[in-house]
Amino acid sequence: MLGYYFFLALRSLRRTRMLTALMVLAIAVGIGASMTTFSVMFLLSGDPLPGKSDKLFYPQLEPSTGATLRHWPMDLMDYASAHDLWSAHRATREAMVAEASTHVIPTASGQSPFAATTLATTSDFFPMFDVPFKYGGPWTAQDEARAARQVVLSAALNQRLFGGANSVGQDVVINGAQLRVVGVLDQWRPRPRFYMVVGSRNSGGDTGDFYGPTEAIFLPMPTGIDIAQADMQPFTCWSDGNIDFKHMTTQPCAWVGLWVELPTAAARDGFRRFLDDYDAQQRSIGRFPHPKLTRMLSLHEWLAFQQVIPADVKLQTWLAFAFLVICLFNTVGLLLAKFIGRSNEIGVRRALGASRKAIFGQCLVEAGLIGSIGGLFGLLFTVLGVVAMRHQPVAYADLVSVNVPLFMLALALALGASLVAGIFPAFRASRVAPALQLKVQ
Template identity: 35%
Template sequence: MSGYYFSLALKGLRRTPWLALLMVITLAVGLSASMVMITLRHALAMDPIPGKSERLLKLQDPQVMQGMGGWVTYAQAEQLRRLGGGTADAVETGYGDIDGIAVGEHRIAIDGGLGVRYATADFFNVFDVPLASGRSWTREEERDAAPVAVLAQDVAQRLFPNASPLGRQVGVGDTLYTVIGVAGPWFPQPHYIDMTLGAFGVGGEGVFLPVTAVRYAPASMRIFQSMPRDHPQLCVPMELLASRCNWLSVWYLTPTPKDVWALTQSVRSQLPQLFPPEQARALQLSNVRQIVADVVPSEVDRGSWLGLVFLALCVVNASGMQLSRLMRGTSQIGIRRALGASRLDIVRQYLCDALLVGSAGGLLGVGLTFGGLYALRQLSLDDARYTVMAQMDGIMFVVMLLLMVTCSILAGVLPAWLASRADPALIIKVAQ
């Protein structure tokens, strides 16, 4: 029976081809405009480390912007690290950048600077940093401040395009580091580990070094740090291990979500002994979900709602055009009703008509959506680097298909219902 309804729908489309085409375009534009913004918002709000986000906690002051709240000195970080004990893995990490890196006698300048991530030995396991080859440093190498390094894959390929970097030496400042590993592609979005880099965008870590290797850092390296009120000068990088400057973040990874409460109580009880009273009261442990809860830009939120409103207007317009098409075929409705077709049969017929038009609009909308996402990714705005995240995944593709079917039904249900309510005798009389 549905095949019969669809055959009637095809005949109806042939009678009003231009109006049907206009409906297709209207639904396609509305679907694509809304899906581009919804897809972007979905990408920005995704969990950056699934499976660990509820167990991975950072000590921070949520009232301080850009992730700077919670930075501590190396001495404080060591004490906080020991608080994890057997309850959680604890990691210290800091960030800096330098203009270039040396291979042998050749120094290679890096546009925009080379990101240097200082971290403790468990950093790679806790944050799921993949290793394409080699290994990360051990706790013993960290304790001895061994000059070892792990390179990001793109940096390794640039420095050693035709050879393995493992065992080779690179110069950061005046110190030579032995390359012991190469990290695979890794730049979590949002970049929850260090919001000072911006929540979204490209770039990030090019070299990973043991936290104690900061004693070899050249004076030209820019270490992200904050100073106590009575110490207004930036600390020299090589003196950070013994200074009062805050430059390290402390993270904890608990084995299970149930262990979070015990760790939180343990850390809170020790904060008054490590920090001034006002700072101790402000610091708290926040999991990754809490850290990235507000990273979606307000303009993206507004754009998502405006996209849905625009889609609703397109559906209303398509519904009006569908009603206009049906009014041109009233004689057919009257004849079918006079021959015994029920109101439900009329509704089914014209819902099939709407689904056919909606499917064509949806297919065109899919193409426009992928084109819009591609165009969005090509934008190179300094204040909107998050546009590189505009990627369609399986979840959003299913949402797009469901939205396509829903819009098709909504555009056709009112005209079909009105057509079924018409008096067949009156329709035939008017048609004569």
């Protein structure tokens, strides 16, 4: 019977081409708008480190004198606190992180010095976050301890300085210091750059930079302190006196983040106790002049707290799906007009023995066919929407794409939406009284 219903649906669509085109257009535009915004939302809300994110935690404590004004600790720590927690080695892996803006002086002739984003970190950073290497590898803990003049380059910076060749063993000059390249990253761009997501709640949810490219330069933390501590950012200081930016490790300023890998529940509970004990110890000696204020969030909890999905993307997604609902209501009206307009035909079929269930099924098949056609055109509008998004001036624009699951979701949504929209018109059509229609005839 489905084949017969499909044949009848095709004949009906050909008879009312204009009405069919309006319904297909309504569904296609609604699907295109909703799937375009959904693809952006899916991109921004994805797991940045699948299979491992539930083992990564971001401990926090409050080193400043203004803790009574906050309900949660500062996003970053002062260097002394971060180093104390890191050097205790209470986790499977631990990584301190601090950002800076440095200047690179190319050794090749014809290239001018330029600024480059830099991350000072510790050796566990690379295995902890599954950072891929194209050439070489990370520095060792022993090299880090002696503040070795070593550096890891991003693939983009290696392409700019060395034409993409294997530059391990070559020298680069950063902030006037000559450093030896020990590794070059492969293509790596976590979404977002979760390891330095800080401050977004205090900046009105401006999180676009978290979806941009990764840092160009990775330095061992002691080396970064030696050559770039005056360039560390962001930082928050709480001293009434002048800040000595050349000795940031001893200044009352928060500028270092700490990540720990804790694979078991026992390890997490142990580190939480250690964090609380450290805070109590520092308060007992007068370094933390405030009540206890500590916290340890998982990677997902930290991203949710920082509200890394831009507020305008959430709003656009809600508006797009609201627009889809409006399109479906319009489709309901058009289907109702179409089916009721065929009351005479339906009355004759009912008089000839067709059941209400058969009429209802035929109308639903026709609604599903309209939805399928609308879904195919909706895919075209989705592709056009994604292309338009990729030209927007936002950091994540080049990451937006259309994939097979999105295509399947769009088709399923179009078919399901059209069937839902067709239920009431089909029900009304199946209730047409055959005797009344025959009398009119």
